[in-house]
Amino acid sequence: KNSNPGSITFPSPPRLPLIGNLHQLGRHAHRSLCSLSHCYGPLMLVHFGRIPVLVVSSAEMARDVLKTHDRVFASRPRSKITKKLLYDGCDVALAPYGEYWRQMKSVCVLSLLSNKMVRSFRDVRDEEISLMMKKIRKSSSLRMNLSEILMSLTNDVICRVALGRKYGGEVNFKELMKRLTRLLGAFSVGSTVPCLAWIDLLLAIQREKSVGFEIDRLSIKAIILVKGYKEIKFIFIDVLVYNRSSCFGLQDIFVGGTDTSYALMEWVMTELLHHPECLNRLQEEVRMICKGKPRVSEKDIQEMKYLKAVIKETMRLHPPLPLMVPHESTQDVKLRGYHIPAGTEVMINAWAIGREAVTWGPDAEEFRPERHLDSSVDFRGQDFELIPFGAGRRICPAISFAVVLNEEVLANLVHQFDWRLPVESTEVRTGVVESTGIAVHRMFPLYAIASTT
Numbered sequence: 001k002n003s004n005p006g007s008i009t010f011p012s013p014p015r016l017p018l019i020g021n022l023h024q025l026g027r028h029a030h031r032s033l034c035s036l037s038h039c040y041g042p043l044m045l046v047h048f049g050r051i052p053v054l055v056v057s058s059a060e061m062a063r064d065v066l067k068t069h070d071r072v073f074a075s076r077p078r079s080k081i082t083k084k085l086l087y088d089g090c091d092v093a094l095a096p097y098g099e100y101w102r103q104m105k106s107v108c109v110l111s112l113l114s115n116k117m118v119r120s121f122r123d124v125r126d127e128e129i130s131l132m133m134k135k136i137r138k139s140s141s142l143r144m145n146l147s148e149i150l151m152s153l154t155n156d157v158i159c160r161v162a163l164g165r166k167y168g169g170e171v172n173f174k175e176l177m178k179r180l181t182r183l184l185g186a187f188s189v190g191s192t193v194p195c196l197a198w199i200d201l202l203l204a205i206q207r208e209k210s211v212g213f214e215i216d217r218l219s220i221k222a223i224i225l226v227k228g229y230k231e232i233k234f235i236f237i238d239v240l241v242y243n244r245s246s247c248f249g250l251q252d253i254f255v256g257g258t259d260t261s262y263a264l265m266e267w268v269m270t271e272l273l274h275h276p277e278c279l280n281r282l283q284e285e286v287r288m289i290c291k292g293k294p295r296v297s298e299k300d301i302q303e304m305k306y307l308k309a310v311i312k313e314t315m316r317l318h319p320p321l322p323l324m325v326p327h328e329s330t331q332d333v334k335l336r337g338y339h340i341p342a343g344t345e346v347m348i349n350a351w352a353i354g355r356e357a358v359t360w361g362p363d364a365e366e367f368r369p370e371r372h373l374d375s376s377v378d379f380r381g382q383d384f385e386l387i388p389f390g391a392g393r394r395i396c397p398a399i400s401f402a403v404v405l406n407e408e409v410l411a412n413l414v415h416q417f418d419w420r421l422p423v424e425s426t427e428v429r430t431g432v433v434e435s436t437g438i439a440v441h442r443m444f445p446l447y448a449i450a451s452t453t
Ligand code: HEM
Pocket: 092, 093, 094, 105, 108, 252, 253, 256, 257, 258, 260, 261, 264, 319, 320, 321, 324, 325, 326, 387, 388, 389, 390, 391, 393, 394, 395, 396, 397, 398, 401, 402
């Protein structure tokens, strides 16, 4: 344990000069950090370049950070990328803890995300879901890109409630989101090493293989990062000027809202298509409750226990933001006997926590919605074993917004259609590759076949 109050001496994997542990992050940082935590424990210190980052990988430690010391860890680290891309934290999600963040979050909740506002958007959801169902009906019995359909729906709903109208051709939000979240997921590496010359250094190391390990992913990400951000910022400016609105919170709504909600829908359908027995059970429930009705109503959904269990189980295995949004300590604090100085960056691995065998049992890796039917564990920030939306002061303010939309989409999809994977699909056998970026969805689109019942 640490006797020097000025530094942190947590269990920590050995690091390299300059890049620290960056080379160990691989394509999917949440997975690599989870594996490292099996050797170094649920509270370990890694170095992203020169920046020490405390990684939390168990429900117990997450409780310490997000509940016991919630106020201390309620700030966000600043990085060059977020400074340039996201207006130096003048949004909600990346604003440092303080009065500005408090005010902005409450504006965001009152004007868009409260239960009352979520209810008031019912017509928008209904209209957009009806349009989606029409689109699916037109392609029924054919192989369709379900990812694309779900992405468009989420985009359209969010654009309509946040900007007042849909965006068609003039701004390609899909492409924008993909690139922006990829950039944000680049771990702020540009700012973790003293100057950007490190990219050249990494490329040289990669070319020459001079240090006995391979660096592929990070250097590529870093290059995308440097090239991409200007263009994306201009598109944001276009949208903002067009709407004559302030920049506050809009980035959160698009970055935080669209990609996460869409990722969740895509993972739900992926898991159900891989587990036809769960899909059948869900369909039986939905069709029994909505017998004879053309559409599923919000009231019907309240009775759908299995549907809620399916969504919970999907968020346990595939939290759309597996490493949440980084936190930062605002003052010195003692955690489990270790001294943590003010200004320490903290990452909470919600993905690893959702798969902890001590909590979830030996079948923690399996998709089994039934496990939630008799359990009171919920994702609203009280149960630290399931924190896809975070917990404490920085918890996602859009839980109702996201969950209501997801529940309605899912209920309608299985109410009106039978679903299967195309015969040529091999993904059940080979597994699904995850995308890279802050929000993790499928790397390749989900193709499925719908047939009318
Ligand atoms: C399934 C969908 C979603 C998931 C899984 C999700 C997850 C999260 C997570 C993990 C955080 C960080 C919590 C922390 O740092 O402790 C967060 C923050 C945030 N989310 Fe969400 N989110 C979702 C949808 C949305 C939507 C639809 C919006 C807006 C329309 C939104 C707006 C925000 C904002 C503004 C924050 C920052 C809160 C703060 O820093 O105080 N999220 N979300």
